[in-house]
Amino acid sequence: MAKAYWICFYRSISNPDAIAEYSKLAGPAILSGGGRFLGRGMPAKTYEAGKNMRTVVIEFDSLQQAMSTFESEAYQSACRTMHGAAERDIRIIEGAS
Numbered sequence: 001m002a003k004a005y006w007i008c009f010y011r012s013i014s015n016p017d018a019i020a021e022y023s024k025l026a027g028p029a030i031l032s033g034g035g036r037f038l039g040r041g042m043p044a045k046t047y048e049a050g051k052n053m054r055t056v057v058i059e060f061d062s063l064q065q066a067m068s069t070f071e072s073e074a075y076q077s078a079c080r081t082m083h084g085a086a087e088r089d090i091r092i093i094e095g096a097s
Contacts, residue, residue, distance in 0.1 A: 002097040003059055004066040006035065010054040011087040018085035025078035033069025035060055066092045 013019055030037075040056040060066035069075055070092065 001062055003061060003095040004063040005038075005093050005095060006030075006056075006058040006060065006066050006070065007091045007093065008056040008058075009051075009089040010056075011051075011089060013054070013086045015082070015085035018082045022078050022082035022085070025081060026075060029072060029074035029078055030058060030069060032074065033060070033072060034065050035069055063092065063094045 027037075035058040038057045038059050040054070042054055043050065043052055046052055058066075060069065070090075
């Protein structure tokens with residue numbers, strides 16, 4: 001079974017305190033769903049049309065596990081703490097098998 005990757009790009013952050021609160025709740029929710037943080041932070045370098053935005057990459061054992069974690073009450077509760085505090089783009093993709 002192919003692994004899955006949850007990739008999040010923060011286009012803008014207007015309330016860093018709300019993002020910090022979100023992180024306190026989201027991290028444990030993601031870990032309990034089987035996620036493993038592979039990388040997070042600002043890009044070391046961008047190429048082509050890349051934008052300099054905070055990026056988070058999380059690995060899951062399956063696509064279903066990634067989607068279930070995103071849709072879980074624990075993660076959605078974390079998301080509610082940052083409502084309006086950031087503009088994000090989240091994608092979940094299946095890894096190459």
